[in-house]
Amino acid sequence: MIVDEFYGIARHALKNHPGSDSVRITAIVPSAMGPVVQWEAPILARERQRKALGVVGVVAGPVILEVLVRTLAARWRKGAPYCPQDWDVRLAGRYQRIFQRQAPSTGPGxxxxxxxxxxxxVAAGVPRNFRTTDAKDKFGSIRWYYEAEEDCQYVDDITDAVEHLSSFICEDCGSPGRIRKGGWLRCQCELHAKGRTGA
Known part of the structure; x- marks a missing residue:
């Protein structure tokens, strides 16, 4: 399942990234944070592309994959994915330096x-006086706004990768999904879309 989810999400998230067809899983290794997908992508562009295919500010493919690896490890940490109703409060409690009192306001997926x-x-180093100012969904994907005393490109890359990946992960369950229309735009898998068509 984790292999299918990795490829299902990565294939769409890296669609316009040069060298994305070279992404390959080499192993899945148990760890304290959950099962970690190890991958290689010998020709995937390593640098953040400031302008690619007419889109400004495209996140580097490796950053997207590293955030995806952490996401899937957390999702499969305790076996079959389960998300408690108070996930947002628990998350804000575990990562107080990131969310303080601003728990994300999105679906559990x-x-x-x-x-x-x-x-x-946290792994890269939380910038001095980092503070999430808003964490929500808008137009079917995540919007993560923050402030910090120092300018940190790596935090921009990570939050941009989270925002980008949210367009390919179901907001209801965490399975691979796509943005769908019908009332509000939402990113949903086939099961939760209930007939809604792609946007």
């Missing part, structure tokens, strides 16, 4: 994506 992003920021 993105809980692991928020966690993967928070883990990545």
């Amino acid at each position: 993105w809980s692991w994506l928020w966690e993967g992003g928070a883990q990545a920021i």
Whole structure:
């Protein structure tokens, strides 16, 4: 399942990234944070592309994959994915330096994506006086706004990767999904879309 989810999400998330067809899983290794997908992508562009295919500010493919790895590890940490109703409060409690009192306000399927992003920021080093100012969904994907005393490109890369990945992960359950129309735009898998068509 984790292999299918990794490829299902990565294939769409990296669609316009040069070298994305070279992404390959080499192993899945148990760890304290959950099962970690190890991957290689010998020709995937390593740098953040400031302008690619007419889109400004495209996140580097490796950053997207590293956040995806953390997300899937959190999702499958305890076996079959389960998200408690108070996931947002628990997440804000575990990552107080990231969320303070600003718990994410989205569906439970993105809980692991928020966690993967928070883990990545902690691992890279939380900037001085970092503060999440808003964490919500808008137009079917995540919007993560923050403030910090220092300018940190790596935090921009991580939060941009979380926002980007949310367009390919079901907000209801965390499975691979896509943005769908019908009332509000939402990112949903086939099961939760209930007939809604792609946007």
